[in-house]
Amino acid sequence: MMQESDSRYLPFLVLSAFLFLTAGFLxxxxxxxxxxxxxxxxxxxxxxxxxxxxxxxxxxxxAGRVRQLAEPGPSGTWLLLGLILMVAAAALGLQxxxxxxxxxxxxxxxxxxxxALAEVESDIEMVAFVRDNDQLRLRVDAMLDAYRTTVSNxxxxxxxxxxxxxxxxxxxxxxxxTILVRAGDATEVVDELLEPDVTQAILRVEDPRxxxxxxxxxxxEFAPDRPGFTNFRSQLIDSGIDVGRxxxxxxxNIPDHIRVxxxxxxxxxxxxxEVQAIERFLxxxxxxxxxxxxxxxSGLEDLLESRGILLPNNEIIDEGQLSRALELGDDAVxxxxxxxxxxxxxxxxxxxxxxxxxxxxxxxxxxxxxxNGIDILKTGNRAVPVEPGxxxxxxxxxxxxxxxxxxWEANGPRTPADxxxxxxYGRIVVVGDSDFLRDDLFxxxxxPAFASRVFGWLTEREFLLKFPxxxxxxxxxxxxxSGLTAIFYLQLVVFPLLAFAFGFFQWIRRR
Amino acid sequence: MRLPSxxxxxxxxxxxxxxxxxxxxxxxxxxxxxxxxxxxxxxxFREALILTARQPNLxxxxxGLHINDWVIAETFNYTGGxxxxxxxxxxxxxxxxxxxxxxxxELLMSQPLSGSDLLIGKVGGAFLALIGCFSIxxxxxxxxxxxxxxxxxxxLVGLLGLTLTGFLFVSFGTLVSILTRxxxxxxxxxxxxxxxxxxxxxxxSSAPRWLRDAIEFLSVESRFRTLTSGILDxxxxxxxxxxSLILLAVALRGLDLVRWQG
Numbered sequence: 001m002m003q004e005s006d007s008r009y010l011p012f013l014v015l016s017a018f019l020f021l022t023a024g025f026l027x028x029x030x031x032x033x034x035x036x037x038x039x040x041x042x043x044x045x046x047x048x049x050x051x052x053x054x055x056x057x058x059x060x061x062x063a064g065r066v067r068q069l070a071e072p073g074p075s076g077t078w079l080l081l082g083l084i085l086m087v088a089a090a091a092l093g094l095q096x097x098x099x100x101x102x103x104x105x106x107x108x109x110x111x112x113x114x115x116a117l118a119e120v121e122s123d124i125e126m127v128a129f130v131r132d133n134d135q136l137r138l139r140v141d142a143m144l145d146a147y148r149t150t151v152s153n154x155x156x157x158x159x160x161x162x163x164x165x166x167x168x169x170x171x172x173x174x175x176x177x178t179i180l181v182r183a184g185d186a187t188e189v190v191d192e193l194l195e196p197d198v199t200q201a202i203l204r205v206e207d208p209r210x211x212x213x214x215x216x217x218x219x220x221e222f223a224p225d226r227p228g229f230t231n232f233r234s235q236l237i238d239s240g241i242d243v244g245r246x247x248x249x250x251x252x253n254i255p256d257h258i259r260v261x262x263x264x265x266x267x268x269x270x271x272x273x274e275v276q277a278i279e280r281f282l283x284x285x286x287x288x289x290x291x292x293x294x295x296x297x298s299g300l301e302d303l304l305e306s307r308g309i310l311l312p313n314n315e316i317i318d319e320g321q322l323s324r325a326l327e328l329g330d331d332a333v334x335x336x337x338x339x340x341x342x343x344x345x346x347x348x349x350x351x352x353x354x355x356x357x358x359x360x361x362x363x364x365x366x367x368x369x370x371x372n373g374i375d376i377l378k379t380g381n382r383a384v385p386v387e388p389g390x391x392x393x394x395x396x397x398x399x400x401x402x403x404x405x406x407x408w409e410a411n412g413p414r415t416p417a418d419x420x421x422x423x424x425y426g427r428i429v430v431v432g433d434s435d436f437l438r439d440d441l442f443x444x445x446x447x448p449a450f451a452s453r454v455f456g457w458l459t460e461r462e463f464l465l466k467f468p469x470x471x472x473x474x475x476x477x478x479x480x481x482s483g484l485t486a487i488f489y490l491q492l493v494v495f496p497l498l499a500f501a502f503g504f505f506q507w508i509r510r511r
Numbered sequence: 512m513r514l515p516s517x518x519x520x521x522x523x524x525x526x527x528x529x530x531x532x533x534x535x536x537x538x539x540x541x542x543x544x545x546x547x548x549x550x551x552x553x554x555x556f557r558e559a560l561i562l563t564a565r566q567p568n569l570x571x572x573x574x575g576l577h578i579n580d581w582v583i584a585e586t587f588n589y590t591g592g593x594x595x596x597x598x599x600x601x602x603x604x605x606x607x608x609x610x611x612x613x614x615x616x617e618l619l620m621s622q623p624l625s626g627s628d629l630l631i632g633k634v635g636g637a638f639l640a641l642i643g644c645f646s647i648x649x650x651x652x653x654x655x656x657x658x659x660x661x662x663x664x665x666x667l668v669g670l671l672g673l674t675l676t677g678f679l680f681v682s683f684g685t686l687v688s689i690l691t692r693x694x695x696x697x698x699x700x701x702x703x704x705x706x707x708x709x710x711x712x713x714x715x716s717s718a719p720r721w722l723r724d725a726i727e728f729l730s731v732e733s734r735f736r737t738l739t740s741g742i743l744d745x746x747x748x749x750x751x752x753x754x755s756l757i758l759l760a761v762a763l764r765g766l767d768l769v770r771w772q773g
Contacts, residue, residue: 010700014700014703017703017707018703020707020711021706021707021710021711024711062768065768065771073625073626073627073763073767074627074763075627075760075761075763075764075767076760078756078757078759078760078763079756079757079760079761081753081756082752082753082754082755082756082757082759082760083753083757084753085749085750085752085753085756086749086750086753086754086757088746088749088753089728089746089747089749089750089753090728090746091746092744092745092746092749093728093746096744096745096746097744097745097746098742098743098744098745098746099742099743100741100742101662101664101665101667101668101741101742101743102579102662102664102665102741103662103664103665104577104662106741107740107741107742138580138584138740141740142740145737145742474560474576474577475576475577475578475579475659475660475661476560476659476660477556477557477560477578477658477659478658478659479557479658479659483658484550484553484554484557487550487553487654488550490650490654491542491546491547491549491550491647491650491651491654492543492546492547492550495542495546495647495650496539496540496542496543496546497539499535499536499538499539499542500535500536500539502535503531503532503533503534503535503536503539504532504535506530506531506532506535507532510532
């Protein structure tokens with residue numbers, strides 16, 4: 001509100017605004033550490049402050065004139081009403097009242113999620129890593145909004161890792177199209193961007209009990225605290241897993257707190273009593289990871305066969321180019337990305353897996369009722385099974401499986417967590433090789449990611465939640481190319497021309 | 512029934528804007544721009560549908576590929592984010608600045624009119640002209656009803672968001688028009704101000720948390736986008752109405768100053 005003589009200050013205000021905008025624009029391009037945007041910010045702030053100081057007298061004068069001369073009118077009422085509405089908007093930001101007007105209800109969480117998350121007390125941070133121009137972005141934004149507005153202590157953020165690499169690095173090295181869920185130190189990455197998976201992840205980080213993975217040790221197995229497995233051990237611990245040991249005495253009665261029993265590379269067979277103990281552990285919802293090398297009777301063969309996993313005593317020799325190209329010896333088997341199954345463990349693996357001296361492991365042709373399994377690592381079609389030791393071929397050259405994952409509903413105790421019960425179910429992963437966990441092979445290609453996802457899957461907790469079926473339907477578009485052209489002319493030629501013609505007519509008439 | 516004087520002014524203003532050669536030029540240009548945006552997002556949606564049909568694993572998930580997400584919301588977003596910044600100042604620049612420049616404002620002030628009647632009339636006229644520009648959306652709605660099955664309630668909420676944002680911008684443009692003496696100056700300052708209002712919050716992403724929270728609260732764009740995505744958030748509606756009212760209250764005080772300043 002300046003008089004005409006005071007309009008000399010306007011260019012300075014505009015200059016200040018321009019400098020602020022340029023600084024912000026430069027900062028968005030060059031990152032928060034860049035110096036030039038900061039200098040521009042300082043310059044803009046300085047110009048603004050100086051202008052306001054120089055114009056202070058005029059501003060005071062203008063305000064005084066308004067107070068003296070204002071006619072009685074509704075401005076006070078409007079101002080008051082406006083402020084009340086702004087306060088209401090702030091209040092509604094804390095406890096929102098919103099209605100999802102979409103038929104698909106894509107902006108609302110299901111009642112199942114609402115009930116399950118009602119008791120969440122920790123501060124939860126959800127960060128989505130999605131490209132700005134990805135078609136997933138809209139859905140992810142809607143999902144983040146739905147969680148943020150349903151649960152008051154959830155904060156959300158979306159980062160484009162390509163445009164904002166610095167911000168993405170603050171969260172480690174996240175994969176694209178994932179959501180990171182964090183509560184305190186507990187972190188989980190969700191790669192299936194669907195409500196059930198995200199809700200389950202929130203419940204898990206809200207109650208972050210570290211899972212314990214125990215390694216059997218009395219039959220020549222390797223244990224993570226033995227030399228040669230330091231990388232594997234570090235990875236387990238870094239991913240929030242407690243690592244323990246099970247000697248023969250412990251194995252007879254496996255403690256309840258142990259979630260996964262690992263039998264890795266035994267050189268002698270487990271005793272029948274120990275196998276029975278593992279069987280009881282599995283029945284009550286325990287999980288088993290078996291890394292079994294060829295030519296060794298592990299004692300677990302019958303147990304696994306009873307659950308539909310076959311372990312023929314042979315070794316796979318892969319004569320495919322990929323395996324030979326590794327130059328790791330005749331017994332190296334490279335599982336290419338194409339040989340990775342569509343399973344939670346292998347779905348997101350970017351690189352293949354390298355095994356050495358590998359035993360064939362596969363699901364039985366007829367699965368056991370109530371179990372759900374899949375062969376997760378498959379060789380190329382030039383793999384031959386041979387007898388360990390003699391190397392005599394005992395099967396055809398074709399695709400063979402080197403690892404299998406199996407799960408089933410169990411009858412174990414249902415542990416309540418935040419009023420939501422956990423689903424008791426057993427899981428087994430059998431890999432026909434233990435060498436890939438050793439330091440010399442562990443770093444190759446997708447091996448660390450594969451090991452990480454095996455133990456992630458085995459230690460996973462799932463809560464008993466029944467989600468409604470989601471509506472996947474989109475909308476059709478019943479228009480051909482020529483129809484689009486017609487729409488183009490209607491939109492961009494016919495109607496605008498009518499408006500312009502009307503204006504021209506008015507112009508002629510006025511003249 | 513006798514209309515209040517502010518309604519008379521609004522009708523006269525809207526007529527003056529829409530029934531003039533320059534008004535027709537503004538409306539026609541708005542229609543061309545909105546048509547371009549509509550064609551752009553519609554073509555993009557069609558390409559995405561074709562791509563998805565070829566590669567089913569690209570299915571976008573629970574929401575699928577929906578016309579509301581891809582075309583209607585995007586048309587509103589581009590209109591609110593770009594077209595309103597360009598066209599609202601053209602509709603409001605003359606409301607007071609031109610009257611001051613030509614000396615007509617003194618004449619108007621001498622009429623038995625209160626300042627609020629005059630302000631409501633001018634704002635109402637510009638707003639009605641903006642609604643006239645929005646009439647292209649009726650044509651687009653007809654086209655969409657012909658070629659697909661939109662989610663109309665969500666689209667209406669989006670239109671409400673666009674209308675409320677338009678009202679806020681008209682209030683801002685009118686305030687600037689009151690405080691300036693030249694329509695060109697009013698238009699340029701309004702465009703700059705609206706640009707800052709809309710894009711400013713995005714430019715301070717690395718500010719401290721409390722500042723980001725404050726700016727997020729004041730962000731018009733995020734509230735506007737919430738509405739265009741089909742969510743009727745009462746907080747957003749209250750914010751857009753409240754901000755408009757505050758701007759109008761300030762504009763009325765500015766008009767008082769102009770009235771007595773001469």
